[in-house]
Amino acid sequence: MTVMPAMEPAPARTALRRRYLMCRPEHFAVTYAINPWMDPAAGADAGRAVAQWEALRNAYLALGHEVSLIDPVPGLPDMVFAANGALVVGGRVYGARFAHAERRAEGPAYAAWLRANGFADVLEAEHTNEGEGDFLTLDHVILAGTGFRTEIAAHQEAQEFLGRPVVTLRLVDPRFYHLDTALFPLGGDNVAYYPGAFSPGSRAVLERLFPDAVLADERDAAVLGLNAVCDGRNVVINAEAEGLIGTLRDRGYEPVPVDLSELRKAGGGPKCCTLELRA
Numbered sequence: 532m533t534v535m536p537a538m539e540p541a542p543a544r545t546a547l548r549r550r551y552l553m554c555r556p557e558h559f560a561v562t563y564a565i566n567p568w569m570d571p572a573a574g575a576d577a578g579r580a581v582a583q584w585e586a587l588r589n590a591y592l593a594l595g596h597e598v599s600l601i602d603p604v605p606g607l608p609d610m611v612f613a614a615n616g617a618l619v620v621g622g623r624v625y626g627a628r629f630a631h632a633e634r635r636a637e638g639p640a641y642a643a644w645l646r647a648n649g650f651a652d653v654l655e656a657e658h659t660n661e662g663e664g665d666f667l668t669l670d671h672v673i674l675a676g677t678g679f680r681t682e683i684a685a686h687q688e689a690q691e692f693l694g695r696p697v698v699t700l701r702l703v704d705p706r707f708y709h710l711d712t713a714l715f716p717l718g719g720d721n722v723a724y725y726p727g728a729f730s731p732g733s734r735a736v737l738e739r740l741f742p743d744a745v746l747a748d749e750r751d752a753a754v755l756g757l758n759a760v761c762d763g764r765n766v767v768i769n770a771e772a773e774g775l776i777g778t779l780r781d782r783g784y785e786p787v788p789v790d791l792s793e794l795r796k797a798g799g800g801p802k803c804c805t806l807e808l809r810a
């Protein structure tokens with residue numbers, strides 16, 4: 532008779548209350564193409580985008596998180612992607628400087644909101660960076676993407692301003708043009724990621740830093756399943772990422788599936804719509 536080894540039970544996970552900033556997609560549209568997901572000829576439905584976004588906001592509220600809102604600006608259809616607007620760590624704001632002219636006015640709009648809402652220490656970045664789209668904060672380190680949007684010089688600028696170690700990761704697949712399309716933090720000390728989005732050297736760095744990471748496959752990455760938001764226990768994630776949702780459940784997390792298919796037409800998912808305000 533073969534004796535099967537006992538399965539380790541998944542550890543209990545603890546949720547921490549978060550503060551998020553979001554922007555209702557009232558002016559959402561796909562009128563230009565700055566990433567491979569965007570097709571202006573196919574367009575997008577702003578009404579449907581608003582309904583899906585409302586459901587995302589309600590999911591955060593139901594989980595007990597605080598959600599602040601910034602007014603959308605006409606003519607800035609991508610402003611719904613609040614994560615790109617800044618990086619806020621320890622109450623300090625590293626301001627975004629967008630790579631594409633179409634989005635450039637969003638940086639000052641987010642910086643103005645943050646200043647008006649108690650975040651006095653705002654650095655206007657010298658180097659191109661797209662906020663939390665390319666900077667993901669864990670307890671002891673900030674992971675920073677480069678290759679498509681954010682410059683390595685911005686990684687150094689953010690490290691100096693925030694006083695946290697910043698680890699550069701190189702993205703190599705244009706579908707995953709921001710770090711938060713390919714990786715998300717699972718609480719403060721672990722991550723989930725899609726290895727195929729990274730250069731060989733960056734994959735080796737991730738393996739060394741996170742030997743216990745959750746790995747996603749291309750199917751889950753291709754529905755922006757890695758563009759997820761975890762509060763330590765709950766993971767707000769695109770519903771189509773079925774394989775990853777199952778793995779997260781096996782690892783003791785509580786997936787909260789959402790439908791953001793309309794916003795994906797611009798290349799965004801739950802995380803893109805969510806800027807975390809860390810006091």
Ligand SMILES: CN(C)C(=N)NCCC[C@H](N)C(=O)O
Pocket residue numbers: 565566569609612613614615634663664665709710711712758797798799800802803804
């Ligand atoms: C990771 N985050 C925040 C995002 N991926 N944001 C979506 C940005 C979409 C926009 N059309 C753009 O291409 O900039």
